[in-house]
Amino acid sequence: MKAFFLFFFLFFFSSSFSQDTIDFEAIDSLYREDQFYVGITYNFLNNKPDGVSQNSFSAGFTLGFLRDFPINKNRTFAIAPGLGLTYNNYKDNVVISESNNQISYNIVPSTDFDKNKLGLYFLDLPIEFRWRTSTFDSHKFWRVYTGVKLSYLLQSKSKFVSGPDTIKLSNNPDINKFHYGAYVSAGYNTFNVYAYYGLQDFFKNGNLNGKPLDLKTINIGLMFYIL
Template identity: 70%
Template structure:
């Protein structure tokens, strides 16, 4: 009789468990939009000195990871700090030269046929952004507007000039600021998002051109892609 009671109890429990459905709401309430990002931009020199001009397509590349922390019940708003790396180059007519240990700046005179003149900057980035999106647990195609602030530390700078008679490169120019910062916005649908970054700091902390301090900031415009 005891064995019969145990068998009936076992079958009853099995029936109850077989009728229970998974609690998807518990999973849904915990989802995040943790994302890797990759960006490509066109870099514009802003507030540049007189006679300084860009003469070719200046590009920027960035990649990294952002950790998502939702701040409302529907998880449509979030704060996301991150870590990344970026590369920006600027092709212009400002020549950087090192004469006897002194950094000098000059403008390439019109009519001079040169092959290359560019400034390349490599950064470690610390972005933090405020996020709004229409995402849900079961769909990764949604509208988003992410706006934030990015602090960047310069790990390498390279100035390069090349013409028919001269070829020189300067690494880690001490006149360039190590810390850079600016505001940005990214907006779009699904993987494709328009992106803009505005630098809030002068690129140079020292250096002069024709007796005037060099004041240059940057505006980067392009596309940002997010991958879960």
């Protein structure tokens, strides 16, 4: 009986994976580039008012998943919607404080404090148009992916530290809940350069020196795609 099952298993295994029974052309016509992505960025403040400057390293981290939908026969062009998370921080000299339910924004010299940071946590909905030179049997290829990203602010945190004094503020109501921007990612194999241009102001309310605080972001870094 054991010999029978062994014979049956070997026969089934060899038949299932025989070259004659696998339709490689069908596989080639159905493959997708569904991918997890991880990115790290340096974050620049754009449209800064006079006197506003960044200090230290403003970093960003993003991760998520993209579902690939090829749109041509060779599957070199595709549309890919996704879902992800992003954390961005911005280290500058704009102090955010609250008093009597009023939020204020003030510029202080960089030499007058130890730390000043704004951290933003987002849920992302990216959708991108893709060009690549991939095939079903190779994960090493050239790519240019470009798209737009809609982000919903999950939480904001600002922290100012100067000697023994600390000012913290969470979920600042002046910050826009919805953010959007355009991005491009290009490279070969796993490593790709990445750039994001924010089209929405950080703040829906907030004035600095009597003028609206119309800050936007530019994020530049590396993007890694994992099948």
